[in-house]
Amino acid sequence: MLKIIDLTTGYGPVEVLHDVNLDFKDSRIVTVLGANGAGKSTLIKTISGILKPWKGSILFDGKDISRMSTSQIAKMGIVHVPEGRHIFPNLTVRENLLLGGYFRSDKENKETLDQVLKLFPALKERINQKGGNLSGGEQQMLAIARGLMAKPRLLLLDEPSLGLAPILVSEIFQTVKSLAQQEGVQVLLVEQNARKALDISDTGYVMVLGRIVLSGTSDELRENPEVRKLYLGGQ
Ligand code: ATP
Numbered sequence: 173m174l175k176i177i178d179l180t181t182g183y184g185p186v187e188v189l190h191d192v193n194l195d196f197k198d199s200r201i202v203t204v205l206g207a208n209g210a211g212k213s214t215l216i217k218t219i220s221g222i223l224k225p226w227k228g229s230i231l232f233d234g235k236d237i238s239r240m241s242t243s244q245i246a247k248m249g250i251v252h253v254p255e256g257r258h259i260f261p262n263l264t265v266r267e268n269l270l271l272g273g274y275f276r277s278d279k280e281n282k283e284t285l286d287q288v289l290k291l292f293p294a295l296k297e298r299i300n301q302k303g304g305n306l307s308g309g310e311q312q313m314l315a316i317a318r319g320l321m322a323k324p325r326l327l328l329l330d331e332p333s334l335g336l337a338p339i340l341v342s343e344i345f346q347t348v349k350s351l352a353q354q355e356g357v358q359v360l361l362v363e364q365n366a367r368k369a370l371d372i373s374d375t376g377y378v379m380v381l382g383r384i385v386l387s388g389t390s391d392e393l394r395e396n397p398e399v400r401k402l403y404l405g406g407q
Contacts, residue, residue: 173197189218298310325357
């Protein structure tokens with residue numbers, strides 16, 4: 173379970189996150205909403221260890237992971253699926269997937285591959301094709317599926333809906349939801365697509381200029397007039 177306490181960090185001399193607090197409690201899926209530049213990716217990068225905190229702590233199952241290396245954090249079961257897919261275009265779908273489980277045994281990877289392909293049947297059909305030949309939506313699925321090959325306990329998803337057609341966004345979000353429900357994976361979802369993200373989340377946080385300004389259950393946030401005006405198109 174993830175708990176972030178008074179987290180402050182930034183780039184060079186510039187402070188970007190200011191005293192951020194976030195607590196998963198019993199939530200399966202938690203969304204962080206915020207406009208461009210609010211600091212959502214910075215938050216995810218700090219949890220996965222790419223960026224070090226200046227102040228504060230990040231607890232995972234009660235253990236402070238904030239000073240651990242990225243590989244130690246990955247081995248604890250925290251997997252980061254970055255914004256923009258980053259799949260290997262010249263490798264096949266199978267090769268891309270196996271890279272996600274690089275620190276696990278061949279036997280473990282074979283079992284996990286079968287499970288992951290059940291969740292993403294479109295990838296199964298294209299298992300021997302080059303990653304670069306997949307559509308944008310399929311590449312996003314491949315990026316998430318590759319993250320799952322590491323058997324994460326916590327999946328950090330940075331803008332999985334970016335640049336995708338609405339129908340594909342719904343498909344990806346439904347897969348994320350079933351992952352959380354059936355596989356027991358916890359998911360931290362960072363999104364500009366507020367409506368779809370809140371639909372599958374238990375709780376949410378709103379980030380403005382590196383600060384958490386609001387938090388609550390997804391229902392509470394959906395009903396909140398400010399959230400409706402700023403993130404749900406006033407509906
Ligand atoms: P987006 O959805 O546009 O990615 P975001 O909420 O994820 O937005 P961040 O990418 O975390 O926002 O950026 C937060 C702030 O940090 C912005 O002002 C951005 O310019 C700055 N920033 C991000 N990456 C770097 C970097 N590598 N070096 C310096 N400043 C950065």
